[in-house]
Amino acid sequence: MDDVALLSNFKTRNLGNLALTRVVQRLLATRYGADHLVALHRLPHPIADVVTSSPLSGWQRALERTVGDLGSLPRPDRSTFGEREPDLAAIGKEGSAPTGARALLGRAAHSGPGVRVRARLDRDTGREHLGGLDGAADVVWNPGGEINVHATPSSRLLDIDFAIARSKRVAMTNFSFEPTPETLAFFTARAASLHRVIARDERTAAALVDLGVDEKDMFLCPDAVFLAGSDTVPELAPTTRQDHRSVLGVVLHGITSVDTSHFARIIRAARDAGLAIEILSSHLTIDGDVIDQVLAVTGDTGVTVMPEFTDIPRYIAHLSGLHAVVTARFHTAVMGLLAGTTVVGVDTYGTKVAGGLTTAGFADALADGADWPEQAIAIIERGEPADPARLDDARARVLSTWSEVFPMADLTR
Numbered sequence: 581m582d583d584v585a586l587l588s589n590f591k592t593r594n595l596g597n598l599a600l601t602r603v604v605q606r607l608l609a610t611r612y613g614a615d616h617l618v619a620l621h622r623l624p625h626p627i628a629d630v631v632t633s634s635p636l637s638g639w640q641r642a643l644e645r646t647v648g649d650l651g652s653l654p655r656p657d658r659s660t661f662g663e664r665e666p667d668l669a670a671i672g673k674e675g676s677a678p679t680g681a682r683a684l685l686g687r688a689a690h691s692g693p694g695v696r697v698r699a700r701l702d703r704d705t706g707r708e709h710l711g712g713l714d715g716a717a718d719v720v721w722n723p724g725g726e727i728n729v730h731a732t733p734s735s736r737l738l739d740i741d742f743a744i745a746r747s748k749r750v751a752m753t754n755f756s757f758e759p760t761p762e763t764l765a766f767f768t769a770r771a772a773s774l775h776r777v778i779a780r781d782e783r784t785a786a787a788l789v790d791l792g793v794d795e796k797d798m799f800l801c802p803d804a805v806f807l808a809g810s811d812t813v814p815e816l817a818p819t820t821r822q823d824h825r826s827v828l829g830v831v832l833h834g835i836t837s838v839d840t841s842h843f844a845r846i847i848r849a850a851r852d853a854g855l856a857i858e859i860l861s862s863h864l865t866i867d868g869d870v871i872d873q874v875l876a877v878t879g880d881t882g883v884t885v886m887p888e889f890t891d892i893p894r895y896i897a898h899l900s901g902l903h904a905v906v907t908a909r910f911h912t913a914v915m916g917l918l919a920g921t922t923v924v925g926v927d928t929y930g931t932k933v934a935g936g937l938t939t940a941g942f943a944d945a946l947a948d949g950a951d952w953p954e955q956a957i958a959i960i961e962r963g964e965p966a967d968p969a970r971l972d973d974a975r976a977r978v979l980s981t982w983s984e985v986f987p988m989a990d991l992t993r
Contacts, residue, residue: 582717596911653711781935
């Protein structure tokens, strides 16, 4: 059996992304065997930033100038799959923003000269990372759920460009596609070289086929996090299922500004109906400002801002005790459905929540359009959790699709 390299090139506190990566790891370990799976993060930022300052056609030459000969790359130390997984904790936790002297040093480190110095210092780490990609026959890219206009700079595409240049069988999995001009240019040039693609919404599938992915290599599938809390990934299951309380959970997404009046309307309606409000977050560093903006409109009477959740089972268990959750974060919508809670999914940027829930068969959990606050209030008032049979169907579709796509070792174009 050939080795597979799983590339999860995001760095975030987002619990949904961590749940996604763990599920994908287990799916690939099942298909390839745990001993054949190498879990990788991403090239060091400075190396990627230096290289991708060149035109796309020159990335591989710039990479060799930056890290040295690409023909003799070291392989990362091999270990069992389970021993590699704790690295997720290091990937997932970012520190608070530095101040004072640390802030000055940070600005210097991110200046042009500073980045070039750091790229030289990271050379050995970068070579080992590239060696992990080069030593695998298959490379599976898990981009953390989406290619979007806010968090996918061109530097995050360098690893995949390297894998394609080395003639690896490259698969992209479990994502929505909302590109910038730069990422669109990359996929226009490279989409035809992707060996398999698993999209989580029809818009993404159509866009990638238009850019050159062969239709036979395109698969539409519910998000893999629907397997969290199942027998496939039992350690993500809630430890206890709470009795539903008279509490509405509200999950904002701070990556863009939002119309605070919409969320304020929902919070006021819920309070009028006798519900307490909990504002939840898995990433207060990103969400904190927009939470403050909403509270400035609604006031904090009857509203509790919960401490940041950093543990997936506890988050699912907490969601299971809510009357309902209104969420602008897609993976919270999925985990809320798994928890047996009434879910209202809303998009505050892009269409990933609508696309992902529709693909999975939960379009009735969406509030969209100009009157989405009124739709959300109606769903909250009904208080109807998802039918477990529909969750079983979404899980079965995930397992069926991944079984069909992987392993890719004996598949050829």
